[in-house]
Amino acid sequence: MGKVYLVGAGPGAPDLLTLRGARLLAEADIVFFDALVHPGTLALAAKAKKVAVGKRCGQVSTDQRYINGHLVDAAQAHAVVVRLKGGDPMLFGRAQEEIAELETAGVEYEVVPGITAALAASAQLGVSLTRRGVARSVTFATPRVGDGEDESANHWVGSAANADTTVLYMAAGHAATHARELIAAGKSAGTPVICIESATLPEERRVATTLGGLLRGIPGNGGPALLCIGEVYREWLADAQRMRPDAGQRQTTVEQCSLN
Amino acid sequence: MGKVYLVGAGPGAPDLLTLRGARLLAEADIVFFDALVHPGTLALAAKAKKVAVGKRCGQVSTDQRYINGHLVDAAQAHAVVVRLKGGDPMLFGRAQEEIAELETAGVEYEVVPGITAALAASAQLGVSLTRRGVARSVTFATPRVGDGEDESANHWVGSAANADTTVLYMAAGHAATHARELIAAGKSAGTPVICIESATLPEERRVATTLGGLLRGIPGNGGPALLCIGEVYREWLADAQRMRPDAGQRQTTVEQCSLN
Numbered sequence: 001m002g003k004v005y006l007v008g009a010g011p012g013a014p015d016l017l018t019l020r021g022a023r024l025l026a027e028a029d030i031v032f033f034d035a036l037v038h039p040g041t042l043a044l045a046a047k048a049k050k051v052a053v054g055k056r057c058g059q060v061s062t063d064q065r066y067i068n069g070h071l072v073d074a075a076q077a078h079a080v081v082v083r084l085k086g087g088d089p090m091l092f093g094r095a096q097e098e099i100a101e102l103e104t105a106g107v108e109y110e111v112v113p114g115i116t117a118a119l120a121a122s123a124q125l126g127v128s129l130t131r132r133g134v135a136r137s138v139t140f141a142t143p144r145v146g147d148g149e150d151e152s153a154n155h156w157v158g159s160a161a162n163a164d165t166t167v168l169y170m171a172a173g174h175a176a177t178h179a180r181e182l183i184a185a186g187k188s189a190g191t192p193v194i195c196i197e198s199a200t201l202p203e204e205r206r207v208a209t210t211l212g213g214l215l216r217g218i219p220g221n222g223g224p225a226l227l228c229i230g231e232v233y234r235e236w237l238a239d240a241q242r243m244r245p246d247a248g249q250r251q252t253t254v255e256q257c258s259l260n
Numbered sequence: 261m262g263k264v265y266l267v268g269a270g271p272g273a274p275d276l277l278t279l280r281g282a283r284l285l286a287e288a289d290i291v292f293f294d295a296l297v298h299p300g301t302l303a304l305a306a307k308a309k310k311v312a313v314g315k316r317c318g319q320v321s322t323d324q325r326y327i328n329g330h331l332v333d334a335a336q337a338h339a340v341v342v343r344l345k346g347g348d349p350m351l352f353g354r355a356q357e358e359i360a361e362l363e364t365a366g367v368e369y370e371v372v373p374g375i376t377a378a379l380a381a382s383a384q385l386g387v388s389l390t391r392r393g394v395a396r397s398v399t400f401a402t403p404r405v406g407d408g409e410d411e412s413a414n415h416w417v418g419s420a421a422n423a424d425t426t427v428l429y430m431a432a433g434h435a436a437t438h439a440r441e442l443i444a445a446g447k448s449a450g451t452p453v454i455c456i457e458s459a460t461l462p463e464e465r466r467v468a469t470t471l472g473g474l475l476r477g478i479p480g481n482g483g484p485a486l487l488c489i490g491e492v493y494r495e496w497l498a499d500a501q502r503m504r505p506d507a508g509q510r511q512t513t514v515e516q517c518s519l520n
């Protein structure tokens with residue numbers, strides 16, 4: 001019986017994988033990977049059979065039960081099975097369902113954390129999620145729009161509206177709706193927002209605006225995007241508005257907005 | 261003029277550093293490192309001069325201005341300067357002050373993200389921070405107890421009490437106070453809590469309880485500890501209460517508590 005490793009591939013750039021993740025990929029006999037995993041990361045699994053399971057941003061395109069079952073089956077046939085997931089396995093993935101299936105089947109497993117997109121975005125922007133005197137709490141959330149699938153769908157607003165800094169994952173497509181919800185919950189329309197798409201990849205793009213500006217929606221190129229919201233971004237947005245792009249501000253667009 | 265890299269060393273275990281961080285350490289001429297950085301991580305900086313700046317868990321033991329100034333000075337003398345910080349640089353560090361000083365001095369810099377402790381703890385516990393139908397928002401916060409240093413000190417409660425999952429950093433020492441604040445803000449006393457100390461290191465310890473149980477404080481061994489709070493931990497706590505330690509539950513203590 002083999003062992004299954006749930007490995008976080010990190011935000012995009014292949015060299016943001018952990019050393020442990022890289023070692024396990026090199027040892028892997030078979031790798032099940034998400035759609036967003038970089039080809040350069042997959043290439044580290046030199047001797048492994050590679051199976052695409054086509055999940056993107058937490059959406060299911062391969063049936064989750066199919067993935068769960070395949071992990072258990074693979075552990076019967078191979079010593080080292082890697083389930084390679086974008087970002088970190090324990091944040092906005094469906095790792096818990098995979099873990100439950102492995103536990104039920106008595107398959108040994110280990111989780112290897114990965115750099116989650118919000119941390120990578122912060123590094124790219126040069127803006128701390130927390131900052132002395134400005135922010136000592138940060139909320140990560142995935143809002144869901146009107147699908148009624150689960151009752152916790154609207155809980156995110158209370159936490160996000162009260163956090164000093166908020167990062168919304170998989171939310172850019174309904175940015176205007178989420179901005180409206182946050183403003184209704186008491187967040188100022190002048191709160192700075194930076195939308196960052198494809199963070200750490202060459203095609204990385206940033207759009208700087210405010211919650212009020214976000215009400216008009218946000219342009220996107222189809223890459224995975226984060227909405228970074230909070231006072232910690234005020235200086236960055238003001239600099240972008242003054243058209244003083246520094247080395248860190250590649251491909252930055254400033255949407256029409258007021259910081260007041 | 262050299263370049264300064266602010267590198268996240270990750271949660272503890274040296275192989276949870278990123279590939280990029282490892283490469284930069286190997287290239288570094290000089291490394292300024294925090295007290296909590298593992299000797300095995302430092303050893304990767306084979307040719308670098310190593311300077312301890314003695315910060316632990318965000319507390320300042322070396323004056324922050326001293327560190328800021330030294331980074332600028334080092335960039336005049338060395339090509340590759342690494343500032344190695346525990347966890348991730350952009351979460352609960354003082355990176356923004358270092359970045360501001362580098363920008364003012366016109367020194368080029370880059371931030372390399374690291375695995376933050378909450379993600380490492382989740383991997384160790386095998387419990388997702390988010391989970392379909394249970395949790396779609398997570399708050400990370402550092403409460404501060406009555407020092408009056410900054411006015412945002414109490415904002416954390418609103419966000420933490422409303423989040424589905426909450427992870428408190430640098431909070432175990434005043435666990436009872438924080439539990440009282442969260443209960444006063446509406447969080448149920450039966451909410452499961454896992455305190456994890458020295459996550460990913462051989463001396464890792466877990467204490468499982470509830471917010472109500474936390475009112476009696478929590479025993480600690482002096483290592484960096486997280487308080488992980490939320491319904492996602494209910495099953496883990498129930499298993500621990502039934503004394504069915506699995507492979508993942510090394511050094512686990514269950515405090516007297518009720519899950520209701």
